[in-house]
Amino acid sequence: MSAMTKDETLPGDVLLRGLKLTRRWGGLVAVDGVSLDLRRGEVHAVIGTNGAGKSTLINLLSGEIPPSDGGVELLGEDVTRWSQPRRARAGLGRSYQRNTIYPTFSVFENCRLAAQARTPRPWAWWQSAQSCQPSREAALAAAGQAGLSGLLERTAGLLSHGQKRQLEIAMCLATGPQVLLLDEPLAGMGAEETERMLALLAALRASHAILLVEHDMDAVFRIADRITVMVNGAVIASDTPDAVRADAGVQAAYLGGH
Numbered sequence: 001m002s003a004m005t006k007d008e009t010l011p012g013d014v015l016l017r018g019l020k021l022t023r024r025w026g027g028l029v030a031v032d033g034v035s036l037d038l039r040r041g042e043v044h045a046v047i048g049t050n051g052a053g054k055s056t057l058i059n060l061l062s063g064e065i066p067p068s069d070g071g072v073e074l075l076g077e078d079v080t081r082w083s084q085p086r087r088a089r090a091g092l093g094r095s096y097q098r099n100t101i102y103p104t105f106s107v108f109e110n111c112r113l114a115a116q117a118r119t120p121r122p123w124a125w126w127q128s129a130q131s132c133q134p135s136r137e138a139a140l141a142a143a144g145q146a147g148l149s150g151l152l153e154r155t156a157g158l159l160s161h162g163q164k165r166q167l168e169i170a171m172c173l174a175t176g177p178q179v180l181l182l183d184e185p186l187a188g189m190g191a192e193e194t195e196r197m198l199a200l201l202a203a204l205r206a207s208h209a210i211l212l213v214e215h216d217m218d219a220v221f222r223i224a225d226r227i228t229v230m231v232n233g234a235v236i237a238s239d240t241p242d243a244v245r246a247d248a249g250v251q252a253a254y255l256g257g258h
């Protein structure tokens, strides 16, 4: 186990590492020996056709499903056998393709509930949730970071699609993560909402390691520092955007002249 604490890690440090991760569903190999490093200060995009294994890879890294083979290290520690909530408490945040907000609660309440999940206090069940100051502060900070300060009292279900995705990121940030695993945060967004989300990711990059699974190739090639390309569960390239764009194997298998 590493003796390093979270706050001692330096920019560029590897915060999350997938080691030869494999996941089989019966006879299908959904993720096939994938290794990748997520570093603070980098947006690392994972691209690939439908069914290439991207969401399964995120689920393996986040702890939602166990690998058939291989391992995961978080902040230098082997977390392969850790549950998803335990990894989340240790600094691993993720967003989902589906909407995970509470539509009848306000933006602030959504963020506060997410923040509370980070520091559950089962022995203090009689205290009013309203009075939990650290959660309130974390919620306000996260909403601010995600650009939602002006919408704190808005009922979440009434937000625009793009604002809902911003709220999902805010809820993720409220848990105090160092690593963000983002599953298609741009899905269904218009041009303006996409720009706002890309600006948010660019702002979060300095202090986080970000894994971005995304189908919007223009956005990926603009924002990513590194791109990993998956085909049929396996990595066929992992490099800078320029190198990936120029890779003949990637062109043939996936990009088709992008």
Ligand SMILES: Nc1ncnc2c1ncn2[C@@H]1O[C@H](COP(=O)(O)OP(=O)(O)OP(=O)(O)O)[C@@H](O)[C@H]1O
Pocket: 025, 028, 030, 048, 049, 050, 051, 052, 053, 054, 055, 056, 057
């Ligand atoms: N729970 C499951 N049981 C059986 N097969 C599964 C399961 N989850 C995923 N798969 C299969 O694993 C393969 C990889 O799926 P995955 O969702 O990871 O791909 P993806 O790259 O995220 O696709 P998309 O871009 O469409 O989201 C697919 O063939 C899928 O059908």
